[in-house]
Amino acid sequence: MLDTPDRPDDAAAQAVVASHRDTDTGELFGITELCREFGITLRTIRFYEDKGLLAPRRVNGARVYTRRDRARLALILRSKAIGASLAEIQHYLDLYGDNGEGRVQQLAYVVERTDLAIRDLEAKRAGLDATLAELRLINETARRQLDGG
Numbered sequence: 001m002l003d004t005p006d007r008p009d010d011a012a013a014q015a016v017v018a019s020h021r022d023t024d025t026g027e028l029f030g031i032t033e034l035c036r037e038f039g040i041t042l043r044t045i046r047f048y049e050d051k052g053l054l055a056p057r058r059v060n061g062a063r064v065y066t067r068r069d070r071a072r073l074a075l076i077l078r079s080k081a082i083g084a085s086l087a088e089i090q091h092y093l094d095l096y097g098d099n100g101e102g103r104v105q106q107l108a109y110v111v112e113r114t115d116l117a118i119r120d121l122e123a124k125r126a127g128l129d130a131t132l133a134e135l136r137l138i139n140e141t142a143r144r145q146l147d148g149g
Helices: 008-020 031-038 042-050 067-081 086-096 103-146
Strands: 057-059 062-066
Touching: 031 042, 031 062, 031 067, 042 067, 062 067, 067 086, 086 103
Parallel strands: none
Antiparallel strands: 057 062
């Protein structure tokens, strides 16, 4: 269940966002807006802030998120969904740099990380396939014995 803007700074954030938003580009976002968009709680976003993965601007004490913050949050959530640790996510985000100068390094890191994950999952799948084959053999043998064969 989503948290509601029960703190004064949450309402203030929404007011700041509304007053600064360019209606054509939607440059700024409030915390509640991001929570709704991504289906997460206020606590989740604050956790990522505490871990240094997100660093929203503060305007009159209210959190204001940019498109870059929103993109970072999407990357964080996607990375968590595929099993990346917070340290791996931080490393990936840090590679980007201030102006995207590390994009090539990010892509190389993604290739390396996904190659490893693919190999690991393929090995697990091979193990599962072997276990399934063994179980099917045991099952078939037991069924034949039950049938009197």
